[in-house]
Amino acid sequence: MVELVFVLILTIIAMFTGSFLERRHFKSIREREEKYGDILVISSKHVPDLPTTPKVTLVRGSAVISVDYFKRLLANLRMMFGGRLGAYETLIDRSRREAILRMKEEADMLGADMIFNVRIETSSVFKGKGGNPGSIEVLAYGTALVTKRRKARATAQAA
Amino acid sequence: MILTTLEYVPGARVAKHLGVVQGSTVRSKHVGRDFMAGLKNIFGGELKGYTELLKESREEAVKRMEAQAEGIGANAILNIRFATSSVTQGASELMAYGTAVVLKRAEPPADG
Numbered sequence: 001m002v003e004l005v006f007v008l009i010l011t012i013i014a015m016f017t018g019s020f021l022e023r024r025h026f027k028s029i030r031e032r033e034e035k036y037g038d039i040l041v042i043s044s045k046h047v048p049d050l051p052t053t054p055k056v057t058l059v060r061g062s063a064v065i066s067v068d069y070f071k072r073l074l075a076n077l078r079m080m081f082g083g084r085l086g087a088y089e090t091l092i093d094r095s096r097r098e099a100i101l102r103m104k105e106e107a108d109m110l111g112a113d114m115i116f117n118v119r120i121e122t123s124s125v126f127k128g129k130g131g132n133p134g135s136i137e138v139l140a141y142g143t144a145l146v147t148k149r150r151k152a153r154a155t156a157q158a159a
Numbered sequence: 160m161i162l163t164t165l166e167y168v169p170g171a172r173v174a175k176h177l178g179v180v181q182g183s184t185v186r187s188k189h190v191g192r193d194f195m196a197g198l199k200n201i202f203g204g205e206l207k208g209y210t211e212l213l214k215e216s217r218e219e220a221v222k223r224m225e226a227q228a229e230g231i232g233a234n235a236i237l238n239i240r241f242a243t244s245s246v247t248q249g250a251s252e253l254m255a256y257g258t259a260v261v262l263k264r265a266e267p268p269a270d271g
Contacts, residue, residue, distance in 0.1 A: 050169065
């Protein structure tokens with residue numbers, strides 16, 4: 001009985017912390033997506049002809065994000081009936097966006113204005129009870145192109 | 160050393176192909192990180208320790224790949240890909256591979 005109460009309390013706490021953290025994360029993602037909106041992320045392999053010869057650099061971004069206990073419970077219930085797993089959808093969505101943002105941040109530090117041939121890889125890091133994914137890792141990587149145009153603007157912003 | 164996921168480098172041509180180079184590391188998590196990750200698994204959120212661990216491991220894999228390419232006299236690695244596979248419970252292999260080439264610049268790079 002005591003155990004059951006303990007689990008129940010933990011679940012309720014997880015429900016609040018989980019959705020709070022998620023909301024805060026989405027807010028921060030939206031803000032940064034706006035901030036780095038001028039860096040183009042393209043999955044094409046072919047670079048169009050540019051006025052200057054760009055410098056190429058490999059850039060990466062990754063994030064490991066975990067879903068909370070309450071959402072995992074919801075997902076487990078949902079799995080009995082089938083259908084959309086909303087709890088995991090938001091987890092994967094924010095992990096991908098976070099990984100892409102981190103890659104963009106790295107590109108921004110280099111003064112790059114576009115990233116080509118972007119690839120995204122997802123793997124589950126950690127298996128919970130019953131083989132459910134507890135947390136996922138997303139890696140985004142691509143080739144940042146540094147042209148002169150952006151370099152000038154980056155220094156103008158710093159000044 | 161030029162690293163890229165593209166199949167070519169703008170403004171340069173491939174003078175010589177040197178074949179596939181690869182670098183990999185096998186890492187496992189340690190107890191402290193595991194404990195924190197256990198807590199995070201209840202409350203949700205980012206597992207910063209893991210993100211760091213995987214980032215460092217991938218850097219290591221890239222470094223090893225670079226060292227191999229340097230050893231055979233390449234100055235660039237094209238078409239780089241990353242792969243992850245789990246070896247046993249709690250340990251995973253992170254791998255980077257690409258094609259080592261000798262590039263010749265057609266004109267100087269953008270930053271001179």
